Amino acid sequence: MAVVQQKEPSCDSCSQTRKKKTNMASVSSDEWRTVCDKFTNAQNLTVVESRNDPENDPFRSKYKARELLREIHCSLKSFEAGEGEAERGGEEIGDQRPIEPPVDGQLEDGFGQGFSGDSPAGLRAAKLGAVEYYLGVNHVDTEELSAGQEHLMNCMKLLERCRVSSENVSLFIHVRNQLGILWAGRDETETAQGFLETAESIYQRYIKEDGSPPTDMAEYFTTEEKLLTHQERTKRFELAYTHTMYYLAQVYKNLGETERAATYCHSTLQRQLQLNQYSPMEWALNAATLSQYYITKGRYMEGRHCLSAATVISGLAGEVPSEAAAQESETESERREQLMQKRAEIARCWIKYCLNVLQDSKKLLEDSIGELDTDRQEELKRARRREEEEEEKGRKSALLFGSEDTFDSIVSLEEKVRCLLPLDFAEARAVFLVGQNYVTQAKEYFQMDGYVTDHIEILQDHSALFRALAFFEEDLERRCKMHKRRVDMLEPICNDLNSRYYLMIRRQMMFELAEIYNEMMDLKLTLANRQADTQSLDNHTIKKFNHLCSASAKYFQMFLDSLCSPEGKIPEHLEEEVLRPALVARFRLARLHSRLISSSPSVQLENLDKSLENYKYVVQYCEAHPEAKATVETELELSTEMVGLLPLKINRLKAKMTANN
Incomplete structure (x- = not known):
């Protein structure tokens, strides 16, 4: 990832910067300080005070901030007029008609266009543009989208008078980020894509051609003693680009470009860690969600890394408050609920990881009738050593998460479950046990009382883990017992579920139970034939066989009965999902x-x-x-x-x- 070079300025360069800050206004220091104070108050109202606005007046603070921003705009226009500068595209607020956004490919990135970013006229245009930007965001935040779009496009128009430089590149990127969000919210995904990809190209070109820590927009209205350090500027600029990448990930996802979406999402998460700008639980949940994409593509190294990082980072959110603490404090109760839920959701992602690893291995090793192909198994084992050597190379080329404080913990957790497909029962069992451990964790939160659908889905995944493991088990008696475990966990719930509210789920469970009993029946018959050799089956074996056969038939019939009308009539036409x-x-x-x-x-x-x-x-x-x-x-x-x-x-x-x- 490109990082802005952090060069310590000389005394001369600092004084030049301060000189520009004072001279650009060409007004008295008291007048300029008044403008700066208004801007500071507007930011405080927007970011801090708005959190405490009453429900019946939710935008009170932001409306106050808007008035201050309008006053700042009037002051800037007054200063400009006082200097005798000809106004170029800077009409009074509210006088402009809405400007239609340019289509993708027609956006100018500002390099080599218009005035130099160091010129007074260029900087004045950028400062007016910044006010338009903040007004645009204010209107969007107060759900006045058309007005917000107008101000943001006014900002774009003013920036046409500037060449991209260290003094305005942040504004160039921020305004395009906001327009990208605005149009994405209207489902105009391609328009949003144009703004965001231009923001991305501006960042990349600036890093390549300049790379110095750029001025932050807020510094346009900051007094000399409150200018940001180079480190603070760098962090804010990199965070703006991180937002660009985050929004592009959403855009590419909506466009169906899943590979690009995953790449941008992964980079966003990595940058958030590096910049230390993230909420641990939100970050962890996003990383766990990203793992599911990698899993569906069979990229288990990346999937495991995302899940390990999610588990470690989620731990930074702290311990789950006890039930006693939750009962005493509403805040602690909400925190307990959120932590338990999100950690349970991460656990469910781990379950899917383990299940997919086992199922993909089963597909790789099974023959035409669904049994273990031992020749194929031996062939793959011989190739395993080379695969293990390549695993480490793959790790080094992967985009890794973590900092000095968390990296070792992430690697340690990864080592508890391999990303290579298991080739025998011992390896499969190790993956199964990890998955089963996360089943237990997930069920602690998603209990039957209150989370019926989630609880049953977790049970179904647990059943699928047993089924995948049974494939590797050579002992038919033990394999049969694994299927019996599946019956024991599913059958009571299936029989207790109310078909009126959970018809689809009950149908799934009926069909699965029918298949489990059918599989157990086949195993018992195979086992009996081996033991009896060529002799006839004894009465006990026949009774057991018939019981399993009848149980399977019963659940298949229950499934078919659920498709009938209330009068018991078989449908003449079967719907596609049940055909x-x-x-x-x-x-x-x-x-x-x-x-x-x-x-x-x-x-x-x-x-x-x-x-x-x-x-x-x-x-x-x-x-x-x-x-x-x-x-x-x-x-x-x-x-x-x-x-x-x-x-x-x-x-x-x-x-x-x-x-x-």
Whole structure:
């Protein structure tokens, strides 16, 4: 990141600066001090006093500040007229018609245009422009956007008389930042983009061609003894550019340019740390949110770094007040609520990190039927050493967060969870345990009482963590127990939820429970076949198998019933969001009914009839709605095949029953 050079001025340069500050007004020191005092009061009213304005008069202090700014503007115009300077584009406030903003690409950046920034006329124009800027911000803050736009554009017009220099570059950037915010708020994203990208180019060009700490706008109205130091100027200028980057991140996000948005967001967060200008919890939440972008792109090193930094920086906000302290003080109660909520949200981002790492690893290692491909696993393990060497190189090239006080803590936290995809059960379990720890943290705040939707989403993520870990488990009995844990955490809540208020969530849980029981059924049958070798299954195993099979069928049927009308009528047309789940549920029900084990021919016949009925539904629905075929190609192919085969099996069973009778 480019940093303004911090050169200590000589005594001569300091005196020259002071001389300019006094002479530029060409008025008595008392008159100029009055202007400076008014500006100081206006700033105090805007920044400090406005916080205490009553609810029934929320802009009282800002209206007072506006009047002071108008008086300053009149004084500046009076000074200018007294010197006999011809007015160039500086009409009285309120006399101008709104100026339309230039389109992207037509903005002048001010380099090499108009007067030199060191000339008296150029500086007077910049000072008038600064007043217009502050008036524009004042109007925007009081929700008078058109008037705010007019003043900001007046500032732009006045700056056309100036060449960009150390005395006015800050104003050049600030006014474009504000216009960018204004137009972004109107959903005119491309117009906002033009202003902000011009602000960015002005900053970058100034750093390259000059680089000295520039005058801050507030110094236009500051007496000699209150001028800022070089360090203070640098900090304010860099903060203005940080705001440019922050707003550009939002603009690029709205334009769908997610990669650029992430880059600007990351740089903004880094600069905020370097400048020590941030709220710990707000910064941490933004970093955690950024991690989710990196995670979706499989960039786990950057995602982990963002989350580790978020966790460490959030700790700078202090300890969560106790319940007793919260009950005694409303302020402590609000602080407790905010800290717990935001830290719980960061914990949820960690859960997503761990879950995505495990799921991506599963996709990498599974074969065509969803089982572990051991050959692929060994191949990846052999390549792991080279990957670990490249990890450190990647870290050095990444944009890292932290200061001397926090960097070591961030690195220490990162080391507790690897960013490389796990290749076996031990590595997967380490990631799982980190995720499970954050599940516990998140649930402490997002409890069922008060946060039903959030609590259930966390449980669903916990279930998904178990499912991903089970993929790596070679012991089928232990794998089955992991799925049982999923049932235990989801089933009670699913059965207790009120469908009237939580229908969609309940449908999700029904479908997931049906799939869990189906997976457990397959595992139990595989395990029983291995143990029994070629012998028939014992009664205990058959009973267990049928229980799991029936439980799966029950939840699939509950899901389908939830789609029916209050009168129990099956919908003729399935909505897009439930089309595939509904047809898959029908297909699975058909398979489950055909797999139930019974020694009674009549029960077998009943099960086969139900199976055929569900297979037929899939085929007939797709015939009536051809657009549905693409969503269930495999299921439709198998259903069509079974609709042809099952009647033969049913007829043979009927014939056998007749012969026995």
